Amino acid sequence: MSPAEAKTQIESLTAELKQHSYNYYVLAMPVISDFEFDKKLETLTALEKQFPEFADPDSPTQKVGGDITKEFVTVKHKWPMLSLGNTYNEQELLDFDQRIRKAIGDNFEYVCELKFDGLSMSLTYEDGKLIRAVTRGDGVQGDEVTTNVRTINTIPKKLKQGNYPEHFEIRGEVFMHLKAFERLNNERVENGEPPYANPRNFASGTIKMQDSAEVAKRPLDCFLYFLYTDKPLFKTHWESLQAVKSWGFHVNEHSELCSSINDVFAFIALWDKKRFDLSYDIDGIVIKVNNFNQQQELGFTAKSPRWAISYKFKAERVQTELLSVNYQVGRTGAVTPVANLKPVLLAGTTVKRATLHNANEMLRLDLHEGDWVFVEKGGEIIPKIISVNLDKRDASAPAIDYITNCPACNTPLKRQEGEAAFYCPNDEGCPPQIVGKMQHFIGRKAMNIDGLGDETIEAFYQRGFIRHISDIYALHQHVDKLKKMERFGEKSINNMLEGIEKSKQMPFEKVLFGLGIRYIGETVAKKLTIHFKTIDNLIAATFEELVVAEEIGERIAHSLIEYFSNPKHLEEIQKLKAQGLQFVAEEKEVTLHSDLLAGKSFIISGVFEKYSRDELKDIIEQNGGKILSSISPKLNYLVAGDNMGPSKLEKATKLNIPIISDEELLGMIV
C-alpha cells in the first residue's frame, strides 16, 4: 500500500470507528456488531503500526468510548459461549415449550432466572483459585481480562473448602449497580468526559480498561449462572446453582424452579413489575430446562442451546407532547440539549424531561414545535426520546434547530473535530461556566471548603464579589458587604472564612483537580502531581514529556498544553500561589533499601502484568535510581512493558539505550 493510500484509509477508518464508538457508548445505539467493530479496529491498528506518522493522536485504537484500550490477549473458550434465542410474547414461549415436550416428553422442570443486563464472563478455577477471566468476544474466543476481574469483590479469588472439582469454568454476568452508575457518570460529566448511556456500557467499558487500579475504583458486581465441569457432578442445574453458592459464588436469590409453563408466565409477570425495584438492570427472564441429561438430549443449534431461551421485556413506551428544548451549559462549556415534556407516567415514575445528548441526536430526531414523541425507559435511567409520532405533526409546525449561539452569553458555539458536543468557547465571560468552575473548585472532591456551598457561590457571583477562583481567597476583605446579605450571619461568615483559610493546606493534587482543566479528573491530577512534582514543571512540560507520564494520553497532553498557553490561566495560578495554595507535591519519604541503582537513570513505559508504573518507580527510587521524564542520551535504561508507544521505542533504539523488562529491573537489585 502506498503511503497516500494508507493515509486515506487510516483517516476514514478513524472517523468511522469514532462514530461507532460514540453510537455504542453514548447513544447506546450501535449500528454494527462488536465483532465487526473489532475487525475494523484490528485493521486500523495494523495500519497505524505500519504508518505511525498518519495515526490520529486521539485514535480509537488508543481510546474507545473514552476509556477503553483494546489490547488484551485473545483466549479461545474451552466451551463456546453461546447466546440465547429470544422470545417476546406468550405464544413464542408456548412454541418453545411445545418443542421441548416433543423432544423429551412431559416430565421436566424449568429454572427461571433474571436476565442480567451486563456483559458475560467466563471464569476458570484451578485448585479453587481463580486463574483466568475471559470476555465472551465472538463466542469462540474472547479477551483475557483477569487482572480487572480480580478487582470485583464478589468474585472469589480463592474458594473456601468445598466439593468443587480441580478444574472448572463458571459463567456469569458482570454488571454495575444503578447507584454506582449514577454517581460515577455524574463524576464523568463533572470532569468534562462523555457520560455512558447505561450501566451495561459502563461495566463493559470498565472491564476493558488497561489500568486495573482504575477498574477497582468502579464498583462492579457479578452474578454467576452456569457451571461447566469435565465430568458431570450434578443431576440438575438447580443443584449446581445451590452448590456453587455454597462454594462462595454470588448467585442471584430470585431464581425459581417451575414445574409448568404457566408457572413460568407467572414468574415473568411478577418480574415485569418488580424489576424496577431492583438495584440493577435486567432486560428479561432466562428459562432453562433443569435436568442436565434432558439438556443433553435437547442439544444445541449452531448459535444457542435448545434447552434454554430468553424472554425479553418490552421496554415501556409512552407518548407525550414536547413542550420545549432547553440547552444547559456545563462548567467546561459543553452544551447539552434537554427536552421538556408534558409530564407522563413511565415505568413507575413521572417523566418531565429527556436528554437529547447533542446536535447529532437532534438531527436524527428532526424535532418540530408541538411534536408528540415516543419516550422509553429501557436500560437507561434517563428516559430517551425514541422517535416522533409524525401522524400528529402539524404541517405548518416549524423545525427546532440546534442553537448556533450560547444560550447564556450568546457567543457563537464551536465544535471540535471528531466530537459530538458543541462548546461555548467564552470560558472567561460565560456565567454558567464561571460559576460552574468555582463550584467545581470548592466541591467535596476538590478543595472541599467547609461553610461554602454551590448556592453561596452563585449568590456571590450575582453580586459581583467573585469571578475567579482567586477571588474566593480575597473574600475576607469584603466582610462588611457579606454581612449585608440576607441569611448570612456573622457565624456563617466566620465558618466560611475559616474553611477557606484551611483549604490552603489542601495538597497540590486537589488544587490541580480543582482548576477544572478538561480531562483532568481526580486520578489524572494525582498521576500528574506524582510525575511532575510542581506546577512549574507541569507548565514547562512539552508534549513529549507529558505523554511519558503514567496514564497521560495525547488527548490529556493537548488539553494541558492548551490550558497553560492561556496567559489568563497562568496569571490566576500566580495569584493562587501568592495566596498560599499548594502547588508543590508533598514529598513522599523515600526509604532507601539499597544503593544498587545509584547513578543509574530509568524511564518506565507501557503496562506491566505484576506492577503498576508507580510501584516500579518506587522500587527504582528506593534503590537509589533516578527517574527521567524523557528519553535523552543521558538515559541508562528504558523499562518496557506491553503497549509501549512506537515513537519511544524508536527513539530509544536510535540512541542505543538498553531496553529491559520489569523482571530484568528486579534482577538488578537482588
Ligand code: IVH
Ligand atoms: S445462561 C448457554 N443465564 O444473556 C446459556 N445468561 O442472550 C448461556 N444472561 O450471553 C447463558 N442473565 O450474557 C444465562 N441468568 C442468565 C443470564 C444470562 C443474563 C446473558 C448472558 C448471555 C446472554 C444471552
